[in-house]
Amino acid sequence: MSSVNMEPANDFKEKDILHAEVMESFDMFLNGNFVALPAFQRKYGEYVGGSGSGYAIPTQWQSALFQAGQCGAFxxxxxxGPITNRIGYRWTTILGLVLMNATIFISFFADSLAILTVGQALEGVPWGLFIANSPTYASEVVPMVLRGACTATLQMSWSIGSIIVAGATYAYNQRNDERAWRVPLALQWLFPTPLLILVFFAPESPWWLIRHGRKEEALRSINRLGRNSKTEDEDTFAMMERTVEIELEHGGSLSLLDLVKGTDLRRTLITCLMYASQNFAGNLIANQATFFFEQAGMTTNFAFQLNMTNSVLQLVANACSWFLTAWFCRRTIFLWGAATNATLLIILGICASVPQNNSTNYAQACLGVIISFVFAGSLGPISYSIIAETSSIRLRALSTGVGRAACYIAEIPMIYLASRMLNSTGWDLAGKCGYVWGGTAIVCFVTAYFFLPELKHRSYREIDILFNRRVPARKFRSTVIDVRDNE
Known part of the structure; x- marks a missing residue:
């Protein structure tokens, strides 16, 4: 069963997806830059003596700021999942945008680290709505041939958000007053209202409408999503309806327990693996790039400049990923990306372990940029493609939400460790953290090698059949499915 046959250029649905992720990325990257702002450090930090004398945000508060948004997103x-299953992707996103507009006020007017942390935690709730729904919605409104490229743009959204943050914080990093961080916070209001208007006029997923018995609306949505003839649209609708009927025969009303029943347990575990791998293979360095560059020995101003360069290079890498998803298989891209980053991270640890000088400092900074580039061109975008394709149609909203929740369960303690490792008030390991992230990247590689199936060029019907037949991950690509098969 193929997904809807349509031409994405006809509508603004992809822009809606992109803008939501850009907004979330902008919000999340802000904290990673705040802790590197001199004015913010002087206002809320404590003085650290010794060779690296100066002000620094205490490790516990730095961890709290990084983790607050993730806890809210959790x-x-x-x-x-439950909200989307009840009111649909459009209205769930609109609800998130209204909440975002409201919660930004708390962060903007915060006059202490405690209130700022609370504000970030509350902002995290709509972030969770966006990131759970975006890959699912993207996979349901584009044709199979464009599924990989469209879902890969979600990683590009993160890069665009980080570029905006890098530019804003670089422009204000030399200010000595509160505008150094309040103006970047205020820029968050640029996104929700215009995006809310766009989403209001966007089409609902026809898959969601069919699952809820709203067949006439589903057919209209299919018409909006392409330039097909009436006959082709009706054929597409009939195929989608049959896929939903087959899945409903395997289960009635939805619950979280369905995610761990039968073959859906395997699909849920793969989704969780993909989400968790985004942090275990070097991305935490990218999320705290400016602070990492400072700890590697760069001056504050140069660290912000290097962060801007890093963000732009990530955008270039995202664009390269479009071609990679067309030329290579999902599994191949993921495995090579994980292996490359594992190697680079261990080299980073070695560079930080030898006697330090300007050369080793610049080597660590360059390796940080290269690791971010590799992630943005391989692991990051391909993870979203795999996540969007792995779960069954009827459980997709729940599966994506639980997968992302698993990511946060792993990410929250990892953020704490990252802050402890980098902060001068913590373990002050700088580039030696490469040993830790290199080890976790190796774990991601080994796990994916044995359990990650190849889903490229497979329709949702074929994917269901392969999982139901319990085909081993390494045989997904070679297994032939007859057009008449339904189980």
Missing amino acids: VGVFLA
């Missing part, structure tokens, strides 16, 4: 992704 709540959001669990809410996303």
Whole structure:
């Protein structure tokens, strides 16, 4: 069963997806830059003596700022599945945008680290709604041939958000007053209202409409999503309806327990693996790039400049990923990306372990940029493609939300460790953290090698059949499915 046959250029649905992820990326990257702002450090930090004398945000507060948004998002992704199943992708996103507009006020007017942390936690709830729904919605409104490229643009959204953050914080990093961080916070209001208007006029997923018995609306949505003839649209509708009927025969009303029943357990575990791998293979360095560059020995101003360069290079890598998803298989891209980053991370640890000088400092900074580039061109975008394709149609909203929640369960303690490793008030390991992230990248590689199936060029019907037949991951690509098969 193929997905809807349509031409994405006809509508603004991809822009809606992109803008939501850009907004979330912008919000999440802000904290990673705040802790590197001199004015913010002087306002809320403590003085650190010794060779690296100066002000620094205490490790516990730095961890709290980084983790607050993730904790809120953890709540959001669990809410996303039930809310989306009830009111649809459009209205769930609109609800998130209204909440975002409201919660930004708390962060903007915060006059202490405690209030700022609370504000970030509350902002995290709508982030969870966005990130749970975006890959699912993207996979349901584009044709199979464009599924990989469209879902890969979600990683590009993160790069665009990081570029905006890098530019804003670089422009204000030399200010000595509160505008150094309040103006970047205020820029968050640029996104929700215009995006809310766009989403209001966007089409609902026809898959969601069919699952809820709203067949006339589903057919209209299919018409909006392409330039097909009436006959082709009706054929597409009939195929989608049959896929939903087959899946409903395997289960009635939805619950979280369905995610761990039968073959859906395997699909849920793969989704969780993909989400968790985004942090275990070097991405935490990218999320705290400016602070990492400072700890590697760069001056504050140069660290912000290097962060801007890093963000732009990530955008270039995202564009390259479009061609990679067309030329290579999902599994191949993921495995090579994980292996490359594992190697680079261990080299980073070695560079930080030898006697330090300007050369080793620049080597660590360059390796940080290269690791971010590799992630943005391989692991990051391909993970979204795999996530969008792995779960069954009827459980997709729940599966994506739980997968992202699993990511946060792994990410929250990892953020704490990352802050402890980099902060001068913590373990002050700088580039030696490469040993840790290199080890976790190796774990991702080994796990994916044995359990990650190849889903490229497979329709949702074929994917269902392969999982139901319990085909081993390494045989997904070679297994032939007859057009008459339904189980």
